[in-house]
Amino acid sequence: MDAAEKPLHEAAIIIDAVCPLLDDQSLIADYQAGGLTAIAPTVGYWHGADVTLRTVGSWHKLLREREDLVLVRSAADIRRAKALGKTGIILHFQGPAPIEDNLDLIDAFKALGVGIMQLAYNVKNRIGDGCEERTDAGLSRFGLQVVERMNQVRMIVDCSHTGVQTTMDAIEHSSAPVIISHANAKSVYPSPRNISDEMIKAIAGNGGTIGVVGFPGFVSADKRPTIDQFIDHIVHMCDLVGTQHITLGIDYYGHQYPYAEDRAAMMMYENALADNSWSPNAYPPPPHIYPAGIETPKSMMALTDALLRRGFEADDIRKIYGENLLRIYETIWGE
Known part of the structure; x- marks a missing residue:
C-alpha cells in the first residue's frame, strides 16, 4: 500500500x-467498507408513481x-x-417513469428527497429519445416543461442513457x-452507451459533470477490464475538459459478479433484452465483472492507489471523488 493512499482515501469525500446495487439495502455495508461518504440508490426505474412511492417510503x-x-x-x-462518520443517501431516478404525465409529481418526489432524475433510459419516452433509440429527436413539448419544472424545484437534470439531441436540448433550455451521472468516453471505447467528445465538451461547457462507469461493457471489449482501462476513460475526459468536470458513477448493480449467480444474471439479461430496456450492442451477456x-x-x-500510480495529484483525486459533485449540489440544491 502506498503511504499516501490510505490517508487520502480516508480524508476525501x-x-x-x-x-x-442498493436495490438490496443490506449492501450499504459494502459501500461503507470501501470508504464511501455518499451513495445514490436508484429509487425509480420504469415503474409509475405508485410503485416508486413504496420504494421511496422504504x-x-x-x-x-x-x-x-x-x-x-x-x-x-x-x-x-x-464529519460525523455517517453515510449520505442520495435518492435518484434512472428515467422519468415515476412522474408519469404529471408535472406536479416532480414537486412531490422532490419534497420526498429525490434530487436527481434522468430524462430517459435508453429508449423513447414522452420527454425525448434514449441513447439506443433508432431516432434522435430532441425534447418534446412536455420534455421542455419537465426541464423547466425540475429547474424550479431544484432537481438535477441527468442525461445519462439519453439521446444526443434530447441532451443538447436539455443543455440549451435548462437554467x-x-x-451525465454515468457514461464513459466513446472515443476510448465505442459502446452505444458511451458519449462523444463533443458531448463531453457540451456538458462541461454548461457547468456540468460526467461520471465514469465501471460496467464492463462500457469500459472495454474485454470480459474482465483492468483498472487501468477504467482509468483510461478518466484520463481522456480530464485531458479534454479538465478534472473539475469528472466524477464517479460506477453503477454497481445486483446482477453483476459476484453478487448474482450466473443463471440468475442470465435470466435478468434476457428479460432486459426482451423488454428493450437493454440491447446486445451496448450490453454484452453476463457475467458482468467490474x-x-x-x-x-x-x-x-x-x-485511489491506481490513480496515484497513473500520476493523478491528490487535489485532482479529491475533485473527481466528491468535490466536483458537491459543487453541482451547492449550485442546484443549495449549500
Whole structure:
C-alpha cells in the first residue's frame, strides 16, 4: 500500500452517484467498507408513481431506523455525514417513469428527497429519445416543461442513457447545469452507451459533470477490464475538459459478479433484452465483472492507489471523488 493512499482515501469525500446495487439495502455495508461518504440508490426505474412511492417510503423507513445514515437534500448534508462518520443517501431516478404525465409529481418526489432524475433510459419516452433509440429527436413539448419544472424545484437534470439531441436540448433550455451521472468516453471505447467528445465538451461547457462507469461493457471489449482501462476513460475526459468536470458513477448493480449467480444474471439479461430496456450492442451477456481491483465497492481504495500510480495529484483525486459533485449540489440544491 502506498503511504499516501490510505490517508487520502480516508480524508476525501467520496461520492458514487449511481448505485443500483442498493436495490438490496443490506449492501450499504459494502459501500461503507470501501470508504464511501455518499451513495445514490436508484429509487425509480420504469415503474409509475405508485410503485416508486413504496420504494421511496422504504428508504425513509430505513433512514429513520439507522443512525449511521443521512438523507442528502443539500451539499451540507454530505459534509455533515463525513464529519460525523455517517453515510449520505442520495435518492435518484434512472428515467422519468415515476412522474408519469404529471408535472406536479416532480414537486412531490422532490419534497420526498429525490434530487436527481434522468430524462430517459435508453429508449423513447414522452420527454425525448434514449441513447439506443433508432431516432434522435430532441425534447418534446412536455420534455421542455419537465426541464423547466425540475429547474424550479431544484432537481438535477441527468442525461445519462439519453439521446444526443434530447441532451443538447436539455443543455440549451435548462437554467441550471445538466449532468451525465454515468457514461464513459466513446472515443476510448465505442459502446452505444458511451458519449462523444463533443458531448463531453457540451456538458462541461454548461457547468456540468460526467461520471465514469465501471460496467464492463462500457469500459472495454474485454470480459474482465483492468483498472487501468477504467482509468483510461478518466484520463481522456480530464485531458479534454479538465478534472473539475469528472466524477464517479460506477453503477454497481445486483446482477453483476459476484453478487448474482450466473443463471440468475442470465435470466435478468434476457428479460432486459426482451423488454428493450437493454440491447446486445451496448450490453454484452453476463457475467458482468467490474474492473480488476474494484470488482465491488468494498475495494474502492484500490482506485485511489491506481490513480496515484497513473500520476493523478491528490487535489485532482479529491475533485473527481466528491468535490466536483458537491459543487453541482451547492449550485442546484443549495449549500
